[in-house]
Amino acid sequence: MKNLFNKLGERLNRVSSMKLTLLAVLSALIVGAFIIIFSDVDNLKNGDILGAISTVGSAYWALVVGSFGSLRAISNTINSSTPLILCGVSVAIAFKAGLFNIGATGQMLAGGMTALWVGFAMDGPGIIQVPLAILAGAIGGAVFGAIPGVLKARTGAHEVITTIMLNNMAAFFILWLLKTDLFQREDRTDPISKLVSAQGRLPRLFGFLDGRSDLVAHIGFIVAIGAVVAYWWFLKKTTTGFEFRAYGLNADAATYAGMHVKRLTVLSMVFAGGFAGLAGAAEVLGTYGYASTNFAGNIGFDAIAIALLGQSSPLGTMFAAILFGALQAGGRQMQTNSDVPIDLIIVLRALIVMFIAAPLLIKTIWRTKSAHVSAGQTFRGWGS
């Protein structure tokens, strides 16, 4: 009986940390509402407070409709979420081992380019070429991710510095690659790649529905869900996953326990790079069908916020990525339906992250009395 109570207590603790996350999202929406009201100059000038408040309603309603209100909206949400999930897992798995991977962008670029090369250079049946191209993306990202891992293990160079630098190097390297004959589209002078062959494209998720070419979501989403499952399985079931968790929480204890921590450092960055590489592959092979210089966009950085929001857990990271994806998809609808600009989405995301990072603030605002606050996964400081 006592045992049961304790288990219940632990369950509640876990729920309370989820509750805090939900409260953070809610707080962000409330602050966002005030921002909408205060920036609704037209209504305020006329003294029409109610009108301003109704703008909030219509903006938020557009967010919901634009992200989940129709098949097309859902497809858009899925499409936006796919690379976010994969990069989120990339950052999360590094966090688990105590490393801060800011290099998801660079790894995504590396993975995307390798996948692209397989995508247009090979011309096999889709059933072979697609998995091969995706695999190439993972390998490309993993190899690129290994660089900061090896640097850290060998020389102690901090991964925050090296991954940021490698992001820039990847960006310029790709700019150059896209101008080479190998990659550049024949009739173009700007840095843009050849098209992936038709068989090489990732099949669309809703391809079975006739005449709905507007449903752009592709099977990259299945890959992303697979990545979440693989991440969960790795953490829970494998010896290396156990080593990651121990190393991430207490590096000294991991060393004491005989774990090969340098190997873990490299491996965590290899895995992180692999997942980010998959994101690159999904974007290039699925969403675009070619590569431009900035196909990675801001995804690698959003992924940091996502991993923090999801506390680096497999499910948490996935839901956080879907939330960010939905905001992205709904934001476009919001901009069209109401006069609220899509930039509000950036503000909302920033607010969510801010509230997550300040659990005490949330506890004060909502007067919750939870026993256990997890500040999410953190990474080790300098010099460790």
Next chain:
Amino acid sequence: MKLELRGITKRFPGVVANDNVNLSLNTGEVLSLIGENGAGKSTLMSVLYGMYKPDEGQIVIDGTELVFTSPADAIAAGIGMVHQHFMLVPVFTVAENVVLGVEPTGTLGKLNIDEARRMVREISDKYNLDLDPDAVIEDLPVGVQQRVEIVKVLLRDAKVVVFDEPTAVLTPSEIIEFFEIVKTLVSAGRGVVFITHKLKEALNIADRIAVLRRGKVVGEVDPKTATESHIAEMMVGRPVQLTVEKNSAEAGDVVLKVTDLTVLDADGRTHVEKVSFEVHAGEIVGIAGVQGNGQTELVEALTGLRKATSGVIALDGKDLTHSNPRERHQMGMAHIPEDRQRQGLVGGLSVAENLVLTRYHDDQFSHGVIVEWDAADAMAETLIGEYDIRTPNKETGVGTLSGGNQQKVIVARELSRDLRLTIAAQPTRGVDVGSIEYIHSRIVKERDAGTAVLIVSTELEEVMALSDRLLVMYRGKVVAELDPKKVTPMEVGLYMAGSRPDSAVTA
């Protein structure tokens, strides 16, 4: 001045750290606050020092109720605190450290260092502290650093000085000096609160002893009439065995042989210098020494966590000087590390996960890359019962357990397999009396089963009680090999301080 704590209650989620605590202290007396780890001593003092706000109760000084919102309020009210871990800037001089925060300044805020020097000298002379205001902190021994902390408190005109486990870092002779200082403070009309878990010291210095158990004051005793075992019983709530029961050792073959081991750190400083010794099967060899004399580095070199610069470490005749920790582990070496929070456990993982922390890769617990959590959980259930680990269940985060139970997790993990050599560093540091008793009996049992045991401890009493042979380390060298049955703690203390009893002036 009369300081009173009236009905102090401080709750944390899930625990009542202080439960209706009433205490009073007059200046000119020493009140010893004694209790096990987790009894609520530190919380109570944090309340007194303005770091925690009590949920109920009042702090009353000379009949006036005061509310402290920060340590600054407490200092202003005449309360000073000497923390267990000193709050000093290592590269500053004594004078600079002492005035930090209350600097005497001249025009345009220029630091008047001469005035600071004078203030230090004045207080130092008044209380016989013998401090050089221009000495740099990092060059000073721990005992002197503690005196700097005392000057800091006195400069801020503390009427009541709280010492949090002040003797933990001191040598036996420094402890005697410290007690002299306490007596001077008291005779100069200050009040002293002396927090400790060492019964002998409380009996030695206190005018009154308040015993705390599970957040409550379970009684106040008079040190003139109380006995150690009586106080221990009050602390734990049941009669406890204070001495280690063991038969004489039956030493067998040499298991660990260390030859000319030298350990330098990355900066080239020598921590262990040409140390040679042997540990036989079935005997306990103890290493005594003041903290920071190379014991930590010696243990790290023996367990593979630190590179040996030169020398040979052999286990059962096999050279393992260059083996990694896991290889040593698999050769039958167990390691109970000195800092369980930092090294021995992963606080964020569960009890069960910590119990397999060094063994998850064994065939017993894993199949290829897959961990057999069922096997690990089954073992956890067994060990929790066998080693009497008090935990809600095996999934509980190990970081939430008490110090004693955390240590039992480590002891269970390390001793529950076939061993040739057990290395235990500070095996009972910060562990409650009840658990100390248990851990000691486990270590003796391990010896009787024919394992070679090496105990490293800065608690002289512990190492003398457990060991069959005693080595003393001073500045990286083994300076003495003694028979613990034939020497007194005072003699060992002299070796620990670097002097030889025969050449020392008899005190």
